Amino acid sequence: MKIIVTGGAGFIGSALVRHLIEETTHTVLNLDKLTYAASLASLACVAHNPRYSFVHGSICDSALLERVVATFDPDGFINLAAETHVDRSIDGPVAFIDTNINGTFRLLQAAQAHVERLPTDRRARFRFLHVSTDEVYGSLGETGKFHEATPYDPRSPYSASKAASDHLVSAWGHTYGLPILITNCSNNYGPYQFPEKLIPLCIIKALAGEALPVYGRGENIRDWLYVDDHVRALTTVFERGTPGETYNIGGDAERRNIDVVHRICAVLDTLRPRDSGKHYADLITFVADRPGHDARYAIDASKIRAELGWSPEQSFDAGIEATVKWYLENEDWWEDILAQNYKGERLGLK
Numbered sequence: 001m002k003i004i005v006t007g008g009a010g011f012i013g014s015a016l017v018r019h020l021i022e023e024t025t026h027t028v029l030n031l032d033k034l035t036y037a038a039s040l041a042s043l044a045c046v047a048h049n050p051r052y053s054f055v056h057g058s059i060c061d062s063a064l065l066e067r068v069v070a071t072f073d074p075d076g077f078i079n080l081a082a083e084t085h086v087d088r089s090i091d092g093p094v095a096f097i098d099t100n101i102n103g104t105f106r107l108l109q110a111a112q113a114h115v116e117r118l119p120t121d122r123r124a125r126f127r128f129l130h131v132s133t134d135e136v137y138g139s140l141g142e143t144g145k146f147h148e149a150t151p152y153d154p155r156s157p158y159s160a161s162k163a164a165s166d167h168l169v170s171a172w173g174h175t176y177g178l179p180i181l182i183t184n185c186s187n188n189y190g191p192y193q194f195p196e197k198l199i200p201l202c203i204i205k206a207l208a209g210e211a212l213p214v215y216g217r218g219e220n221i222r223d224w225l226y227v228d229d230h231v232r233a234l235t236t237v238f239e240r241g242t243p244g245e246t247y248n249i250g251g252d253a254e255r256r257n258i259d260v261v262h263r264i265c266a267v268l269d270t271l272r273p274r275d276s277g278k279h280y281a282d283l284i285t286f287v288a289d290r291p292g293h294d295a296r297y298a299i300d301a302s303k304i305r306a307e308l309g310w311s312p313e314q315s316f317d318a319g320i321e322a323t324v325k326w327y328l329e330n331e332d333w334w335e336d337i338l339a340q341n342y343k344g345e346r347l348g349l350k
């Protein structure tokens with residue numbers, strides 16, 4: 001199938017593009033605005049593959065979308081283009097409203113116009129997969145998990161913008177019959193993640209001997225999933241999911257933030273020991289909590305497991321070890337990003 005992947009130069013998008021090109025027979029057009037969070041270096045291994053092409057542009061640009069769709073003639077879309085960092089959404093929500101809400105709307109319009117022109121057999125196969133987050137469900141107490149029928153209760157500008165986009169996608173399915181699919185996934189980690197996110201931030205700061213900032217007392221709980229497991233889930237849903245359905249994706253790996261940071265420190269102590277007697281965990285520093293910080297996320301992924309036979313392959317401990325090793329072996333990748341984005345300034349929590 002010919003698939004337009006949006007946001008394919010980001011963390012999950014690039015993992016998806018690498019997977020689609022290297023492990024499947026699909027043809028991919030990657031449409032990406034190349035914001036600060038993008039890296040074409042993450043796609044170096046597929047850049048010259050004849051089944052891969054790249055267009056630099058925004059999902060908010062309807063004229064561009066029309067041209068790209070007319071030329072590429074896709075059998076489906078997988079939408080990962082988004083502004084994704086919660087702290088940035090608190091400081092500057094405009095880009096989140098523009099891309100996550102208006103951009104998704106423009107993409108839906110382009111997809112719908114295209115589907116209406118397709119012959120019946122291709123229309124039957126067409127899919128629009130929208131990639132979303134568990135953060136739309138809000139915050140959990142000590143027990144319970146998010147499932148597909150959990151009411152939306154977004155609490156940050158980021159999650160509110162993603163919730164709005166999910167509703168638009170769902171509406172295009174109900175109202176116009178667009179064959180949509182929505183996935184809501186827990187926190188991802190793995191290679192090629194932008195250094196501002198918790199796990200790479202800790203690895204990079206630890207290697208520099210800088211303080212490891214942890215919000216509050218580090219008690220907030222997230223359900224972690226290795227990015228390659230997410231990518232397999234997305235491919236499965238795109239290929240075999242039932243149109244109109246939502247699938248929750250999670251790794252059954254709930255961890256307190258402080259435990260995640262300790263695990264990273266323990267792996268680093270083994271792989272790159274500090275000077276005599278010092279441990280990376282000595283660098284942990286508690287900082288003022290994020291406003292409105294959600295306490296706990298946990299995903300019930302039994303639907304995708306039962307209906308589509310997906311399950312995560314990577315354990316949390318092995319995934320963290322693989323991730324730390326990757327950042328140790330790929331300093332050029334993240335040093336370039338730091339140089340472009342932070343111009344030698346210290347990498348903050350943002």
Ligand code: NAD
Pocket residue numbers: 006007008009010011012013031032033034035036037038039057058059060079080081082083084085099103131132133134162184185186187188189194
């Ligand atoms: P990311 O921030 O690493 O990458 C986002 C990509 O989208 C970048 O390449 C950026 O250039 C591109 N982009 C931004 N605005 C655009 C626009 N207007 N037009 C075209 N491209 C644009 O994000 P990620 O972590 O890879 O997340 C991808 C998707 O998965 C997002 O929709 C996010 O909400 C969702 N998600 C992420 C996680 C996670 O833990 N990272 C978990 C669940 C869901």
